Amino acid sequence: MSEIKYTLRVMKEEDYDQVYHLWMSIHGFGIRSIDDSKEGVTRFLKRNPSTSVVAVVNQQIVGAILCGHDGRRGCMYHVCVDEQYRKHGIGKAMAVFCMKALQEEGINKVSLIAFKSNALGNRFWKDAGWTFREDLNYYDFTLNEANITRFNS
Template sequence: MSIRPIRSADHAALLALWQRTPGICIRPEDAFEPFCAYLLRNPDLSLLSEIDGRLAGCVLVGHDGRRGYLQHLVVDQAYRGRGLAQALLVETLARLAALGVQKSHVFVLRDAPEALAFWEAQPGWGPREDIQLYSTRRVSA
């Protein structure tokens, strides 16, 4: 297995992976242009893993200078159970720490039981009970 930064050329393969993975919700921000802009704002943080040259998993990662934000941590069904998600997580946190970012958040859909089980099993990670998340999408006039 190898881990490397995601490049814009990986978008089509990643989008296909996300589309076939239960518990991943594709939104307009996952389209090519926003995806590329995200990579530019967060260079070398979003990662993918490959086995024998084939996409096996990925994670999108950004930060605001204080907190890291993880999204779309996915391992393709055929490659699960090999520690790939854990390897991506470890590398992600190491890259954030190198930038001085010690605290991270991940957004997990409530109807994604495999993802929820993964995060519940991670030492040091836990659900927040003290905040409620609100979101908006700016609508062009």
């Protein structure tokens, strides 16, 4: 396998179109109509200006993580790498980038959600040493019914 030369940098608002295109290219990717819109992502990046990351190869975004915190705990969303660039350490490097950015802001713990149907993602996180929590239940409540999730086929 040949080495892929990539760079990591903080995600910017101007990256939205390329990041959205990446999201749309990934089979089974879940995206919300409002939260993942340009306006929603811009709002997220303004609240968390230094913790999200993109991986770039030849000026093309091939990986991305939305990452932020509430002052107590960090959370990663939409961790993804273009299928043709997987298995080169990009996902791990992006996760480390985000974790370091969170640590610089005084955050001591980070979490993420992986759909049960995402076998590849779940294996990735377990292999990376993340702890699968069996001691809690996850709940959410929809405040805006228009913010629906759809999955790429």
